[in-house]
Amino acid sequence: MVISANCHLSVAEPRSRRQHVEPGRSEEWRFCECSHLRFDADHRVLPSCQASTDSCKKSSGAFVSSQACRQHHPDGVRDLDCFGRHYEPTYNCTWGPGRNATRSTYTLVVTQRINKTMICPNISNFYQTIRIFKDLNVSVEIFENSQSDGCTKAVFLGSPKSLLRCDAPVNVSFSRSFGALSVAVTWKQEDAKVITKFVVRYKLLDSPSWNQPFVESLGANTCSVRNLNASRVYAVQTRCVTNEKCSLCPWSSVYVVPAELTTQRVVVSITDTDVAEEPGKRLISGAFQRRDCHRLTIGKVSGEPPPPHVDTCQSDFRLILSYSAYQINISAYNNASISTPVSHIVPERETMHAEDDGRLNVSVHNSTAFSIRWRPDVLKTFVCYSVEWKGSGQTAIYKSFYEDVNNYKTFSPLPEPLEPYKRYSIVLHTRPDKDTCNMKKINNSESTYGRAYVYLLEGSPVGAPANISCHSGTPNSAVVRWSPIPEEQVRGFLRGYVLHLVHSNQRGVRTETNITVDPDLNSYKLQELQVDTVYQVQVSGFTSAGAGVRSATIFFKTDHEGYFRFRSFITVLAVVITVSVFGTPILKRAKSKFWPNIPNPGNSSAVQKIEGSCQLELLGILSSLKVEEWHTETLQILENDPLVPACTLATVLPLLGSFELEGDPVDTTSKWIQEDLEDDPGAFSSVLEADTVLERQRADCPGSTVAFTSDYTTMEMFQQMMPQTPAHEAVTSGMNNKSEDFTVVRYKELESDCYRCHFYVQPK
Known part of the structure; x- marks a missing residue:
């Protein structure tokens, strides 16, 4: 801001008091004109007003306003302040306008000596630069609208030595x-x-x-x-x-x-995806748990300085980085504090794109020097590079360089010598901008060109594959599986695996077969094996320096030829047994429910049938007959003629109950009947059914003498073989002859042919 004003110096006698004039000082002040006042952003006057000696002249008189102006009026001019700088000869005066002032003009009056007053009229702004003596006290008055009825004023008194101001910090x-x-x-x-x-x-x-x-x-x-x-x-x-x-x-x-940030800011997720348009680059993106301002400090794990930081107030972040390993520290921040950082490691990506693989060639000269070579067309695009190398389990070492002439670079001497039998990974990164040669920025400033693996000296493997297993699938084949050899035990580029297969024939002659397998395989199918033969297998790896140690020996035996037939037979047999065990009870239940099991003596070879005719008198004879010899297994069944009513059975069964064995107790008969029933559950069922039928017949035909007709049938062989003798003789002889195989009871035919008596004789 530039303001023009006129400063008038005049000689005047102060009305309020007269001051002593210091000896040796002139009582005349020079008239000067101030122009081009400058102010800073806080409306402070800048020291640009210079007095013009040509316009200064002697002047005398006093400044008198047209009327008495009111001082300290609440609505008038206020806040008059004057100050100087220790490095400036001038002083600055500032004030504030009245609250009701419109198009106000101001007059500044400075008094340091008696009758010496500097007057600056018609000021339209609120700042004025003046020159005063530093040895004398100063009185400054500011008049607002001095020529109007609403005139107000403000007064400032002070010593110039105490008015040296130092501003607030910038x-x-x-x-x-x-x-x-x-x-x-x-x-x-x-x-x-x-x-x-x-x-x-x-x-x-x-x-x-x-x-x-x-x-x-x-x-x-x-x-x-x-x-x-x-x-x-x-x-x-x-x-x-x-x-x-x-x-x-x-x-x-x-x-x-603001309040102190004491909690760590958590990243919800970090993803690693390829940048399809730019091979050798990847997109690292993440989201924050809270929407605050975050500071991301991104540095390479190799330690290449400086680790720049990225500030963001978004809810997520996106970084385009190379395939190197990075460490990202994330903190929330404000204008007063920053939270404890949360560290995230972005691991190195070793897998290269197919078009990038093999583009970098490395030659190892000795333990302290190696050279890298890349395609010459890269020089047209890139001139800044960075190479990183590391051994297995070590931190990467870096070297950035500028190259615009040759497509190769030799590094010697190395900070750390290369070790024999250790694999080293060497990666070349390209940087499109010259200022990234010294890593001045990191986001989207680097891409991975290629990777190569080298050994200073190769050796044979000192370790063997582990977890050897074998499974015989067929009589002539088997599958062998194993785990790869650890990298630190390979000590060179693995060229493949060797399977050592040994077996002995019937004469005891051992035969060993070595089978070579590609290094990227971890299983192999052995074929054309002998049937039912025991084999032993060992696995080893080999490099260009030779074969390594063998693994532990495992044994397996091939299957027999009839193994599958036997297995099929076992399967069928198991099914049959299962059906027999669980199916038989089910069939029995179904048969007993739908087809009751009625015993038929005619189906037994131990039971024979003899038919004849008799009268009811036979029952009386049998009831009084004392049997000299009776066998508990002998069964006598009476069958009625079809022509006789079935209810006659009711008169027959009571007579049978009177039979007793000679010399036996009364309950002997019931005892052997019970024993027979216990030996044959089916007979017990038949007896129960017969009793039920008998009771029903008795109810139907009470008091009648009835014989029953049986459905049992038997063979006629016994009747044909036996001679025709009287019934009573046969009975007597059968009872007394203990050496015979059969016990036969037969009665003579009665005159009435209404009954046919059946005697069933069972061998002793």
């Missing part, structure tokens, strides 16, 4: 941690030379008063405030400590310091 930064607040300030260059200390005052944001006493710094740039509440928001101001060069130190603006 920059203030805060850092909070563990209940402490660190304040760092930056002063204007001219003030920084004379400021030695500063003070800080603070309060809770909603508190009306400032904490006392103020905290004073130990130096000019940093100050620490302790014992704060980490979860509360504070208001903070700062200013310099006064001294001879800084007699005025105004407070800075009020800074709001």
Whole structure:
């Protein structure tokens, strides 16, 4: 802002008092004209007004307003302040306009000596630069609308030596941690030379008063405030400590310091995907748990400096990186604090694209030197490169370089010598920008060109495959499986595996067969094996330096030829047994329910039938007959003629109950009947059924003499073989002849042919 004003110097006699004139000083002031006033952003006057000696002249008189102006009026001009700088000859005066002023004009009157007054009329702004003597006190008056009836004024009195001001710091930064607040300030260059200390005052944001006493710094740039509440928001101001060069130190603006960030910010997920358009690059993306401002510090695990940081206030982040291993530290931050970082490791990707594989050639010269070579067409696009190499289980070592002439680079001497029998991975990265040769930025600034593996010296494997197993699938084949040899035990590029197969024939002659398998296989099917033969297998690996140690021996036996037939037979037999065990009870239940099991003596070879005719008198004879010899297994059944009513059975069965064996107790008969029933459950069922039928017949034909007709049939063989003798003789002889195989009871035919008596005789 540029303002023009005129400053008039005049000689006047102050109306209020007369001051003593110092000896040796002139009582005349020169008239000067001030032009081109400049102000900073805070409306402070910049020291650009210079007095013009050509326009200065002697002037005398006093400034008298047209009327008495009111002082300290609540609606009038106010806040008049004058100050100087220790490095400037001029002073600045500022004021505030009246609340009701419109198009106001101001007149500034400066008085330092009696009858010497400097008048600056018609000022349309609120700033004025003046020149005063530093040895004399000064009186400054500002008049608003001095020629109107609403004239107001403000007065400022002071000593020029006490009006040297040092401004508030141009920059203030805060850092909070563990209940402490660190304040760092930056002063204007001219003030920084004379400021030695500063003070800080603070309060809770909603508190009306400032904490006392103020905290004073130990130096000019940093100050620490302790014992704060980490979860509360504070208001903070700062200013310099006064001294001879800084007699005025105004407070800075009020800074709001947010609460301390004490919790770690969690990343929900991190994904690693390829960038299809740019081979050798990958997209690392993630999402934050909370929507705050986050700072991502991204560095290579190899330690290549510097680890730049990326600030984002979004809910997620996206980084385009090469195939190197990276460490990403994520912290939430604000203008006062930063949270404890959460570290995430992005592992190195060893798998290259098919078009990138084999593009890098490496030659190892000795333990302290190797060379890399790449395609010459790359020089047209890239001139900055970075190479990383590491052994198994080691941290990568890096070297960045600039190359625009040759498509090869030799590295010698190496920071660490290469070790024999150890595999080294060497990776070349290309960088499109020259400023990334020294890793000034990291996001989307590098791509992986190619990878190669080398050995300083190869050796044979010192380890063998583990977890050997074998499964015989057929009589002539078997499958062998194993686990690969650990990389540190290979000690070279694995060229393949050898299967050592040994078996002995019937004469005891051992035969060994070696089978070579590709290094990327971990199983092999052995074929054309002998049937029912025991084999032993060992597996070993080999490199260009030779074969390694063999694994432990395992044994297996091939199957017999009839194995599958026998297995089929066993399967069928198991099914039959299962059906027999579980099916038979089911069939018996069905048969007993739908087809009752009625015993038929005619189906037995042990039972024979003899038919004849008799009369009812036979029953009387039998009831009085004393049997000399009777066998408990002998069964006598009477069958009625079809022509006789069936209910006659009711008169027959009671007579049978009177038979007794000679010399036996009365209950002997019932005893052997019970024993027979217990030996044959079916007979017991038949007897129960017969009793039931008998009771029903008795109910139907009470008091009648009835014979029954049986459905039992038997063979006629016994009747044909026996001679025709009288019935009573046969009975007597049968009873007395104990050496005979059969016991026969036969009765003579009666006159009446209405009955046919059947005698069933069972062998003893």
